[in-house]
Amino acid sequence: MTQNKKLTLFALTWPIFIEVLLHMLMGNADTLMLSQYSDNAVAAVGVSNQILSVVIVMFGFVATGAAILVAQNLGAEKNQEAGSISVTSLSVNLWFSILLSFGLFLFSEQILNIMDLPASLMGEAVAYMNIVGGLIFVQAMLMTIGAILRSYGHTKDTMYVTIGMNVLNVIGNYFVIFGPFGIPVFGVQGVGNVTAISRALGFIVLFVLLIRRASGNLPWRAFYHYEKAHIKHLLNIGIPSAGEQLSYNASQMAITYFVAQLGATAITTKVYAQNLMMFIFLCSIAIGQGTQILIGHHIGAKETEKAYHQCIRSLKLAIVISLSVAVVFYFSSDMLFGLFTDDPAILTTGGILLLMTILLEPGRAFNLVVINSLRAAGDVRFPVIIGILSMWGIQVTIAWIFGLHFTYGLLGIWLGFIVDEWLRGLLMLQRWKSRIWTHKSFIKDKEKPHSQPNTS
Structure with missing residues (x-):
C-alpha cells in the first residue's frame, strides 16, 4: 500500500x-x-x-x-x-x-x-x-x-x-x-x-x-x-463525536460550578493547575491524532493486524511520555506555580494536585489514543455512549460527593477526574482488544480493488 x-x-x-x-x-x-x-x-x-x-x-x-x-x-x-x-x-x-x-x-x-x-x-x-x-x-x-x-x-x-x-x-x-x-x-x-x-x-x-x-x-x-453514502457516513461519525464534545464541555461547566462553591482561591488554583496539565497531555493528543491517521489508512487497506498493534504501540508510548512529564511537573510544582502566584495556599494545594496528576494522566492517555483508534476504525458510537455515561455518572458525581459533600475540595474533584479517565480508558482498551471494530469499517470488502499480498 x-x-x-x-x-x-x-x-x-x-x-x-x-x-x-x-x-x-x-x-x-x-x-x-x-x-x-x-x-x-x-x-x-x-x-x-x-x-x-x-x-x-x-x-x-x-x-x-x-x-x-x-x-x-x-x-x-x-x-x-x-x-x-x-x-x-x-x-x-x-x-x-x-x-x-x-x-x-x-x-x-x-x-x-x-x-x-x-x-x-x-x-x-x-x-x-x-x-x-x-x-x-x-x-x-x-x-x-x-x-x-x-x-x-x-x-x-x-x-x-x-x-x-x-x-x-x-x-x-x-x-x-x-x-x-x-x-x-x-x-x-x-x-x-x-x-x-x-x-x-x-x-x-x-x-x-x-x-x-x-x-x-x-x-x-x-x-x-x-452522494448519499458520503453524507450518511459523515453524519454517522461526526454527530456522535460532536455530541461527546458538547457533553464534555457541559460536564466541565458543572465542575467549574462546584469549584466556585469552594471560593476564589480554589477557582484560581484549578485554572493554574489545568493550564499546566494541558502541557502534560499535549504529547498524548498528538500521538492520538497521528495514530488515528495511520489506523484509518490500515483499516482502508484491510490491514487489521497492523491497525491493532499500532494502537497498542501508540498507547504504550503515550503512557510512558505522559507519566514521565507528569513526574517532572510534580517535582517542579513550586517553580511552575510560582510563575503565576506566590500565594502559599495555592502553591500547597497545586502541588498536591500535580501529584494526583501523575495518576491521572496515564489514564487520560488511554482515552486520547484508543478512542481516536476506535473512531478511525469506524467504531464511533461505543466511545460516545460510555463517555457521556462516565462523564456525568462518574466524574461529575464523584466530584460533587467528595469535593463538596465530604468537603475534600479540589482533591475530591481531582479524584473524580482520575476515576473517570481510568474507567473509560480501560473500557476502551477492552473494546479495542475485542476486535469488534474490525467489522465497522466504512470501506466494504466488495469495494476494495483487487487485493495483493502485502510484502511490506
Whole structure:
C-alpha cells in the first residue's frame, strides 16, 4: 500500500505536536495582549470566545468525519473517492457554518444577553462577536481542510500555516492595541479584524495546498452533487463525536460550578493547575491524532493486524511520555506555580494536585489514543455512549460527593477526574482488544480493488 509506506507515527505526530502547542500558547493571545489595554475588553472578548468555542464544536463534526473517511479511502487506494469526500465535506461545512455565522451576526446581542453580560461590556462584546462570529465560517473551512490534509499525511502543511497565522495575529494585535508609530488604537474591534484576517489568509494558503496535495483527485462536481453514502457516513461519525464534545464541555461547566462553591482561591488554583496539565497531555493528543491517521489508512487497506498493534504501540508510548512529564511537573510544582502566584495556599494545594496528576494522566492517555483508534476504525458510537455515561455518572458525581459533600475540595474533584479517565480508558482498551471494530469499517470488502499480498 503506497500511502502507508510514506507514513510513520513520528513523521505525522511531531508537526501535530507543534501545531497543538501553538494553539495552547497562542489561543489566548488576544486576551493576554488586551489585558494591557482594558480589563473590560478582556472580559468582553473572553465571554464572546466562550460562545464561539461551542459553535466551533458544532461544525467540527464534519471535519472529524472527513478525516476518518478520507484516511480509510486512501488506505484502500480509492483516491478519487477520498477526493470526492473531501469536496463534499467542504461544501457541507461551508453552508452549515455560513448559516451559523449569519445567526451569530444577527443575534449577537441577544446571545450575549443570555450570558447575563453587564451593560458596560455589551458594546465591545457585540463588536467582537459581529466580526469574528460573523466570519466564523472561515474557521470551519480551516478545520475541514486541515483535517483532510492531515489524513493525506501532510501534517507539516497545517503546522506551518498555524505558525504563520499566529505570527500575523500577534503582530496585528500589537498594532491595533498599542498603536505604534502614531497608528490609531482600535481595541476590541481591531483585535476582531486581525483575527478574521489572519484566519482568512490561512484558509487561502491551506486551500491552495489542498489542491496541490490532492494531485488532481478533487472532483469539484461533488461540491453541489452529494452522494448519499458520503453524507450518511459523515453524519454517522461526526454527530456522535460532536455530541461527546458538547457533553464534555457541559460536564466541565458543572465542575467549574462546584469549584466556585469552594471560593476564589480554589477557582484560581484549578485554572493554574489545568493550564499546566494541558502541557502534560499535549504529547498524548498528538500521538492520538497521528495514530488515528495511520489506523484509518490500515483499516482502508484491510490491514487489521497492523491497525491493532499500532494502537497498542501508540498507547504504550503515550503512557510512558505522559507519566514521565507528569513526574517532572510534580517535582517542579513550586517553580511552575510560582510563575503565576506566590500565594502559599495555592502553591500547597497545586502541588498536591500535580501529584494526583501523575495518576491521572496515564489514564487520560488511554482515552486520547484508543478512542481516536476506535473512531478511525469506524467504531464511533461505543466511545460516545460510555463517555457521556462516565462523564456525568462518574466524574461529575464523584466530584460533587467528595469535593463538596465530604468537603475534600479540589482533591475530591481531582479524584473524580482520575476515576473517570481510568474507567473509560480501560473500557476502551477492552473494546479495542475485542476486535469488534474490525467489522465497522466504512470501506466494504466488495469495494476494495483487487487485493495483493502485502510484502511490506
